[in-house]
Amino acid sequence: MTTFGFQWTDQKSSGTKAVFVKKRKNQGEGVKVPTNPVKSSENISKVPKKPINFNNNKQSIKKVTTPEDKSNLFIKRKGKKDKLKAKTDQQINKEFSKPNNSDASAKHHHSLFSESYKNVHVEVNAKGKSVVEKLFSTGKKFSELEIHRHLMSNLEKHKYSVLTNVQEKSIPTILAGKNCLIRSQTGSGKTLTYAIPILNTLVNITPKLKRTDGIQAIIVVPTRELALQTHELFGKLNTFQWIIVSHLCGGENRKTEKDKLRKGVHVLIATPGRLLDHLLHTTAFNAQHVKCLVLDEADRLLDMGFKKDIVRLVEELDNQKKHSSYDPMAMLKGEKPKEESENSEQRQTLLLSATLTKGIAELADFTMKDHVFIDALDESETTNPDHMIIPDTVKQTFILSFIKQRLVMLSALLISKAKQKGKTFVFMATTQMVDYHYELFKRYLLHMPCNKGKLKVGDVLLLDEIELDDSDAEEQVLDVELFKLHGSMNQQERKQVFNGFRKAEKGILICTDVVARGIDVPEADCIVQYTGPQSDDDYLHRVGRTGRAGKSGSSIIFLTHEEQDYISRLQQHKVFLKEHDTEPFLRELCDFMEEPDQHKAILALQRRYEAAISKDKELHKQACFAYSSWSRFYSAFPGKLKPIFDLKKVNVGHYVTSFGLKESPTSVAKIVRGQATKSDPKRLNRKLANHEDNEELKRPWPKKRPIKSISLTTSEFSSGLEPAKKKKKKQFED
Incomplete structure (x- = not known):
């Protein structure tokens, strides 16, 4: 030493x-x-x-x-002094060598690019072998099935010719009247699997069905959109005027639905809550002769908490069937009850699901007896149940982006998709996020100032920070329809949006997981997951909105550097993702913003969003509530995914920037709680301001005198009048 x-x-x-x-x-x-x-x-x-x-x-x-x-x-000591002097000289040189404002603006030092590098530690196994389920196995046709000839002609009319793998395995078993538990991948034609046997059975009934015969088949689906879609499919196949098909959904007019049930319905498609409501409280609901009960998307029914409703539904159907067999006159005559007669039929039950879990097995054991399990996957005996089965026609990729650049990167992706034909689903976590991003993109992405390339200060494109002339008015620059859909919308709006999106030539739907199950949009070719799913099944069903019936599609999930371990988790489920090249999106963004430099284009669009949000009070409020709802969603991930999506590990300030806000997370939380607002202070009323010095107006109003009860202090012989008060004598001083 x-x-x-x-x-x-x-x-x-x-x-x-x-x-x-x-x-x-x-x-x-x-x-x-x-x-x-x-x-x-x-x-x-x-x-x-x-x-x-x-x-x-x-x-x-x-x-x-x-x-x-x-x-x-x-x-x-001398070495330390030399270091300090060198450091001071370096700082002085930097101060003198600083460029002027125009040069500084050209370099674009902005907080969006403060994160220049982050470690990528996940190993992407893009060449892994996924579990593939064959959609068409042998090429068998519908004409080979034993079904009614008119039903066969309706199938050919709508270009249904070749059976899928699940249809080939399931339809003959269902036509035989057996209970079935069917597992198949999304988009494999499960709805048609039970629709054909039901219609074929009802057509072959002789004599023909009447409206008074009651409900013959009940189909339970998890969402309203799926109920409308299933009803539409039955409408295509059912050209038989005496067979009545209808649906019940939450949000519809109950009186109108009662009128339908009173007139008579044979095939009823419904969501669990509204179906159980009519079953318990509508006397016109005749379910005594139900021959078939279908639970479609059974895994989703359990995830949404409908297990108790389904159990109650099955119990009520059993009770109504028992009461229908009670005939006192037949008992006096010594005849057998109806359920013991040869003509009585047991109710057939079908459960369909894209995944097979323990809850599905328990539900099948409760609702069915002696059921047949049908798995569309040939290697079902050797396959792990945890493996995800996604059509091989879907190209699955991920985008690893910095947190603060997520909003602009999503905008660049939508700009690229808007120039192509097709439809895009954008899944987000909460309804507040859907509402906010829909309004933001509709106002400030689909519409941009004319000649925006000329609106520059120096070399920086500053949109919405300068006053525009009439010649620089905004115009619609993207030829695409934008839609939003979530569970908080009323039924009429949801129906209009769903039908409008399906009919549109090309469109973008910003939505929650309410449309992640069973929805069939044939032209949907791209699925974007802007927020991570809270379960592995959610990822499976989101991706299942594309690549249906053998068509090709693509899926893109946004991940940050803190969430990259989710790629490894998907690889454990035999799902292998490739990293998506974002260079084409950024080139499209540069062309869209009329700015050749990528950093400048990203910065210009982010500043446009920030300036618009700061000026628009309502949009600013929506942005604050969207961020707050995202933080609650992100902190509620289950234990299995908590190490990957952990709110404690991320920079919440960067996420605030990704919502286009300039405030800190604490300020946003105060705005949401109502402790602080971005509104102007309240102005005093001029009429009241004139009486500011009037003392009488400042006096509080006199309190009301309490009413005392005199029932316990009054004699029964009293007149009820108050005793006269004695006047006090005045005393005079001498």
């Missing part, structure tokens, strides 16, 4: 002020060490400065060292 020090002596005082000693390992112990040495240069600088006169020798510095070490004295 080597220590440094010096000894400072004064002639007036014999005491030692400080000692600075250089000591080597080989040096003896003859040097005295002070009790309170000065440990740093800061403490040395605090010593009172006195003039040093070397000639008079009043103050002198005594060096305690050996002659050979004189050259090494104060090396450490």
Whole structure:
């Protein structure tokens, strides 16, 4: 060890002020060490400065060292001074070498690009072998099935010719009247699997069905959109006028639905809540002769919490069937009850699901007896149930982006998709996020200023920060229809949006998981997952909205660097993703913004969003609530996905920027809680301001006198009048 020090002596005082000693390992112990040495240069600088006169020798510095070490004295202090001086000179040079405002604007130092690099540690196994389910196995045709000839002609009319794998395995078993548990991938034609046997059975009933015969088949689906879609499919196949098909959905007029049930319905498609409501409270609901009960998307029914409703539904159907068999006149005549007669039929139950879980197996055991399990996958015996089965026609990719650039990257993707034919689903976590992004993109992405390339200050494109002339008015620049859909919308709006999106030539639907199950949009060719799914099944069903019936499609999921482990989790489920090349999206963004530099184009669009949100109070409020709902969603991930999507590991301030907000997360939380608002202060009423000094207006209103009960203090012989008060005599002082 080597220590440094010096000894400072004064002639007036014999005491030692400080000692600075250089000591080597080989040096003896003859040097005295002070009790309170000065440990740093800061403490040395605090010593009172006195003039040093070397000639008079009043103050002198005594060096305690050996002659050979004189050259090494104060090396450490000198090196530190040199470093400080070099650092100061470097800062001064930077200050003098700073460019002017125009040069600084050209470099675009913005917070969006503060994260220049982050570690990517996940290993992408893009060549992994996925579990593939064959959609068409043998090429068998519908004409080979034993179904009614008129039903066969309706199938050919709508270009249904070749059976899918699940249809080939399931339809003959269902036609035989057996209970079935069917598992097949999304988009494999499960709806047609039970629609054909139901219609074929009802057509072959002789004599023909009448409206008074009651409901013959009940189909339970999880969402309203799926109910409308299933009803539409039955309408295509059912050209038989005596077979009545209808649907019941939450949000519809109950009186209208009662009128339908009173007139008579044979095939009823319904959501669980509204179906159970009519079954318990509508007397016109005749379910005594139900021959078939279908639970479509059974896994989704359980996920949405409809298990109790389904159990109650099955119990009520059993009770109505028992009451229908009670015939007192037949008992007096000695005849057998109807359920014991040869003509009585047991109710057939069908469960269909894209995944097979423990809950599905328990539900099948409760609702069915002696059921047949049909798996469309040939290797079902050797396949792990945790493996996801996604059509091989879907190209699955991911985009690894910085948090603060997510909003602009999504905008660039939508700009690219808007120039192509097809339809795009954009899945988001909450209804507030859907509402906010829909309004933001509709106002400030689909519409842009004319000649926006000329609206520059220096080299930076500043949109919405300068006043536009009439010649620079905004116009619609993207030829695409934008839609939104979530569970908080009323039924009429949901129906209009769903039908409008299906009929549109090309469109973008911003939605929640309410349309992630069973929805069939044939032209949907791209699925975008802007927020991660809260379960593995959600990812499976989101991707299943494309690549249906053998068509090709693509799926893109947005992930941050903190969420990249989700790729490894999908690989454990035999789902292998490739990284998507974002260069084409950025080129489209540059062309769209009329800005050749990518950084400048990204910065210009982000500034446009931020400026628009700060000016629009309603949009700013929506942005705050959208961020708040996202934070609640992100903190509610289940335990299996919590290590990947962990709110404690992310920079929430960067996520605030990704919503186009300039405030801090704490300020946004205060705005949401109502403790702070972005509205102007309330102005006083002028009429009230004139009476500001009037004391009478400032007096509080007199309190009402409490009413005292006198029932316990009044005699029964009393007249009820209050006793007269005696007047006090005035006393006069002499």
